Amino acid sequence: MRNSPCSRRDFFKSSVFLAGPALLRTRSAAAAGFVAANERPRMAAIGTGSRWYIKATGIDGPWGAAPEMQKYGDYVAVCDVDASRCERAAELVRGWSDVVPSIHHDYRAVLDNPDIDLVHISTPDHWHAKIAIEALLAGKDVYCEKPLTLTIAEGRQINDVCRQTGRVVQVGTQQRSEQRFITAVAIIRAGRLGKVRKATCCIGGAPASPKIPVVTPPAELDWNMWQGPVSQTEFRYLAGDYGETKSWSRCHYEFRWWYEYSGGKLTDWGAHHVDIATWGLDKAGTGPVTVNPVFVRHPVEFQHGYPVDSSRYNTATEFLIRATFDDGIEIELRHDGDNGVLFEGTDGRIFVNRSRITGKPVEDLKSNPLPAGALEAVYKNRPLVDHFRNFFESVRDRLEPISDVFSHHRALSTCHLAGIAARFNRQIRWDPVGERILGDPAAQQLVGRDYRRGFEIEMS
DSSP states (O other): OOOEEEOOHHHHHSSSHHHHHHHHHHHSTTTTTOOOOOGGGEEEEEESSTTTTTTTTSSSSSTTSSHHHHTTSSEEEEEEBBBHHHHHHHHHHHHHHSSEEEEEHHHHHHHTTOOEEEEEOOSSSSHHHHHHHHHHTTOOOOEEEEEEOHHHHHHHHHHHHHHHHOEEEEEEGGGGGSSHHHHHHHHHHHHTSSSSEEEEEEEEOOOOOOOOOOOOOOOEOOOOOOHHHHHOOOOOOEEEEEEETTEEEESSGGGGGGGTOOOOOHHTTHHHHHHHHHTTTTOOOOOOSEEEEEEOOOSSSSSEESSSOOTTTTTTTTTEEEEEEESSOOEEEEEESSSSSEEEEETTTEEEEOOOOEEEEEGGGGGGGOTHHHHHHHHTOOOOHHHHHHHHHHHHHHHHOSSOOHHHHHHHHHHHHHHHHHTSSSSSSEEEETTEEEEEHHHGGGSSSOTTTTTTTOOO
């Protein structure tokens, strides 16, 4: 497999419909078997925390994606701004495959290597879009953990670059490859719920924190590089018997609870369940027209959409936010209730999460099963496989994966809009065609963001 980078000039001058196929033809089908050494894609891990495999507490575990990725390709490079994690990642790769990977602390060295076919991005959320876009332009295929973006504007840009380059991007919303969720969507497609009017996504609440003091960053961490595109600020850390990191901080894992780096539970779990809701409601080509924060609680005070206290977690801890589409269909995001997605229609309801799928339409499958091929039809007319194999088969066959950037962008836009409405604590009106907030310039500013000088997206 060989890569074909796309320059800034090519990106802006070439036709979307001409550039894609031309780039696809430059790649061989050598990865078809995923078995022989010369048939396996060469991968780079960019970000090696717990979603990749390494927990901040130093305990490695089976929850990470790396061992699953390793089934189909070979990690030949690892990259992390935390030197201790990077070294540990290299040790793990050597143990898994006898490959001695190169070690990097700057992802650009990975993208500059023409022998790397694809990248696995597991960085904090605020780095996802920049690295993914630059990887696509460098001729790499991408597997990126969710949520793919920090802002709606980043999603639009990734969509454009993905179309332009013809590269394959799979988002790590692995529920799309789990049979319970596929079955739920297939039941809806078969009309077993009648006309579906609402999906409720119970995604859990975010934690609050005590006041977290400013301390010196650990010697092994490049704090400036970790912050990257966002505004520079002090490193904060407080040890305690809390969470994965046994601490409160602005960094590893706990970045999720700061709007500067993430969207809290609205994008952390929202990226999973709102994606399923959008898929089931067949709304992947549009978006809501209003987003109403019925109830929101933040752990700090907000003024003009921004937190006034920089020493504590600031994402919403409790919420009920309702997104309404132009036909009256609703998606609700709430912190309480049983984690999962409830679909309600005129003829029934079903509930689905990672452990079960329930409801009378599910029970009725025993006597009235779905027609043959119904699940595969939902799964883009392809055989049902695990989420990682779907990605590697898509890379091999140059097909759109099950969790593509285009549908993910629409679902995640609802999550981002929920976050914007929560920050201002007022209803916002959204134009899903022009993708802009109407009549609220302050809220519209949060649709995009400025990148810190020196960390802008490199389009060449």
